[in-house]
Amino acid sequence: MDQLRALRYFIKVAETGSFTKAASMFSVPPSSLSRRVADLEKSLGATLxxxxxxxxxxxxxxxxxxxxxxxxxxxxxxxxxxxxxxxxTPKGRLRISSMVGFGERILMPLLDAFSEQYPDIVLDVSLSDELSMLGRDEVDIAIRGGYAPNERVLAKKLMDNRFIPVAAPAYLAKHGVPQNAIELRKHDGLYFRTPSGPTPWLCKIDGQWHDVTGRTVAVSNNGQWLIKKACQGQGILMSTRWALASYIQTGELQELTFEHELGINQHTDMAVYLLYQKQRYLVPKVKVAVDFLLASMKN
Amino acid sequence: MDQLRALRYFIKVAETGSFTKAASMFSVPPSSLSRRVADLEKSLGATLxxxxxxxxxxxxxxxxxxxxxxxxxxxxxxxxxxxxxxxxTPKGRLRISSMVGFGERILMPLLDAFSEQYPDIVLDVSLSDELSMLGRDEVDIAIRGGYAPNERVLAKKLMDNRFIPVAAPAYLAKHGVPQNAIELRKHDGLYFRTPSGPTPWLCKIDGQWHDVTGRTVAVSNNGQWLIKKACQGQGILMSTRWALASYIQTGELQELTFEHELGINQHTDMAVYLLYQKQRYLVPKVKVAVDFLLASMKN
DNA sequence: TACATTATTGTCTAAATAACAATAGTGTTT
DNA sequence: AAACACTATTGTTATTTAGACAATAATGTA
Structure with a gap:
């Protein structure tokens, strides 16, 4: 018995819920699947x-x-x-998964250059803040905010991912510049929503974390929209430096600095990580992409 | 092509380094292996x-x-x-791997009772302090001193594995009872050797670990031998409570207690863990063994 | 250089799987 | 309630694939 073929048949039947549909996908008559799956069940002594x-x-x-x-x-x-x-030579489909904001602002521009350099690699990029299963083999490369990967997965730090507070000059002129973190509670806030919920403003004073969340003006998982609102002076926003850099440079937004450490969760060592399976680094397309991205991020 | 068969052939050929030897193990002519492996190589486009x-x-x-x-x-x-x-019903070969000392003193006596209860399970016990690859599927159940397992492996705490200092009354009468941990440095010591080397005596004072290793009388990875030496009054021994309990009870050895925490490494939460792969708990023989051992350890 | 061993190849036989047609069962619809 | 449409299964034949056996070529050793 060709067990592997039987397994493939079984899998497809299970997924489609039909011998006929599955059979058409293999271009063989349904009877073949029926027989192979029956063989498999017999050899296992159980009905699947x-x-x-x-x-x-x-x-x-x-x-x-x-x-x-x-x-x-x-x-x-x-x-x-x-x-x-x-x-x-590097070629084939390369599946990349990235956080939405980072993907839009940082990754995709880089990938344009990547595509020019490796025209034989077909990029398949999906942006999502949900964490996709790297181990389950849906993507070749994943980019995620700091979390601990398992042993088979290599994590390379791409850049800092700490959240910093900013506001438009207009906002600060009207409401005043908060002198310390506690004062944030009296301010208007624009908040990120991560898959695990809206992110509070937290402040670490003498080793203790305090919630310094202000009044809620808006909540979204879309960074660009929040930034626009912040630029319009609607409130204080905490976001990452890589997302805000250009706005700070033009002066549209102004970074607020406080004596005490500020964050959106208690992990102060947040970073953006490039994740890939160790073994897969042997595949040329994966290797060149990892190398390219790591090299690019150094600038 | 029966890929699975080809893979099995390939594996055996690789292991034996010979088509002829591998063929004899499958009871087929070498030509079959040669053809199947060639097919495999062709389908992969690479010579294996x-x-x-x-x-x-x-x-x-x-x-x-x-x-x-x-x-x-x-x-x-x-x-x-x-x-x-x-x-x-639970049956078949059950492969258990355990630390030597724990296996001899605790596990094996329990397994005698287990065998009576499940006569259809053939036990295959190997004692070793090297950590065997549970994931690599050489054993069904492993018992190890506290280390973090990976995600697929479940770790159940069996008992405390902290090291405590003991000495024979005769030794203490001759050399005096150390009044604090630092004084241990002036005493004779019997030391365990783990796979990662001899174990020092460490003491935590105000959050700082200090080495309080004394003079070396003997080093061994065999706990029983060290205990015998300790009973003969040759020095102070640090070992686990489960290894020493009976000797402390009879008064042959006496536990030393200090104000400050003592250990053989900086992980003070050492424990003996029962490890098994999550999925394998579905296999009856594994399930009953895990359940049996966990229940037994509660006493 | 002769020898023994080994992987490979050619040819035939056996086994396993696909193809096709026909049957029986089941949920839906009128 | 009965006809209907669809589906999994089974019987039979054809095709593909793997094994058996003998012969050949290659290579390390004596």
Whole structure:
């Protein structure tokens, strides 16, 4: 029995919920799938799929097996690709996942240059603040705000990701410049919403964190919109230096500095990390992309 | 092409370094392996093995692929076993790996009772202080002194593993009872050697760790031998409470207590952990063993 | 240089899988 | 309630793929 073929059939049937649909994807008659899956079940001594003529769905063991096998088949495909692309020129589809703001402001401009340099690499970029599963093999490279990756994943620090407070000169003229962090509580605020909720303003005084969140003017997960509002003088915004740099330079926004450390969570060592699977660095397209991005970020 | 078969052939050839030897293990002619491996190489577009009539060895890519594939095949075998044994009575070979001292004094006596309760489980116990690769699938259950496992591995605390200082009454009568940790430096010591080297005596005073190692009388990785020496009054020994309990109870050894915290490394929260892969808990033999050991340790 | 061993290749046989047609079962619709 | 449409399965044949066996070429050793 060709177990691997049986597994591929099983996976597709489980996903489509139909032998016929799955069969059409392999361009073989449904009877083949039926027989192969039956073989597989026989060899395992368990029924993986509960069938009726109308619906096919996974049994309890079936679901367990499906999860395992899907993962295993993905790994195998990765390994095959590694070998196939070994010592060839960088080419193929490169899947990159990035945080939205960072992707728009920093990553994508860089990728334009990257594409020119490596025209044979087809970029597949998805921006999302949800953390995608790097291990589950949906992306080749991920860019995320500081969190600890697992052992198989390498994390390279790209740049600082601490949040700094800014406001428009007009706002400060009208409401006054806060002299210390505690005073922020009396100010108008524009707040980021991360996947885990809106971000407060926090201040560390003598080792203790205090909430210094002000009045809420607006909340959004869209940095650009918040920055626009901040420029219009609608309130104080905390965002990252890389997002604000150009506005601070032109004077549209002004950085506020305080004696005590300010942040949006208690991890003060926030950074933007480039993540990739150690093994995948062997694949030329991944290698050149990692190298390119790391080199670019040094400027 | 039956890729899975080809992979199994490839693996065996790589391991034995010979098509003929590998073929005999599958009870097929060498020509079959030669053809299958050739197919595999063709489909990958890379040569995996460097052959001559006399020696067969892996190429650079071959080695990478071999490592990946071996791991993948192991995982698949585990998944198959999970399904096959799903909701059956506990049986089969159960591979347990444990630290030597703990295995001898605590684990093995328990396993005798376990074997009576589950006669269909064949125990395969190996004692070693080196950390075996749980992920690499050589054992079902591992018992280790406190270290952080990865995400897929569950770690259940079995018991405290802090090191406490003891000495024979005769030793204390002759050399005096040390009144504080610093005085240990003037005493004779019996020291454990772990895989990472001999263990010093450390003492935490006002948040700072100080080395209070005394004169070296003997060093060994064998706890029993060190305990014997301690009982003979040859010096002060730091070992775990579970190893020393019976000797303290009989009065052969006497626990020394100090104002400041004492240890053999800077991790004061040392414990003995039971480790197993999350998924494998579905396999009855693993489940009952984990449950049995955890229940037993509560006494 | 002769020898023994080994991987490979050619050819035939056996096994496994796909193809195709037909059947039986099930949920939906009128 | 009955006809309908769709689907999984099964029987049978054709095709593909792997194994068996003998022969060949290559290579390290004696």
């Amino acid at each position: 799929l509960k069938r009726s003529t109308r619906v096919v769905k996974l049994t309890e063991v079936g679901r367990i097996y499906y999860n395992d096998v899907q993962n295993i088949l993905n790994q195998l495909e990765l390994s095959n690709e590694t070998v196939r692309s070994y010592q060839t | 093995l460097k052959r001559s009539t006399r020696v067969v060895k892996l190429t650079e890519v071959g080695r990478i692929y071999y490592n990946d594939v071996q791991n993948i095949l192991n995982q698949l075998e585990l998944s198959n076993e999970t399904v096959r044994s799903y909701q059956t």
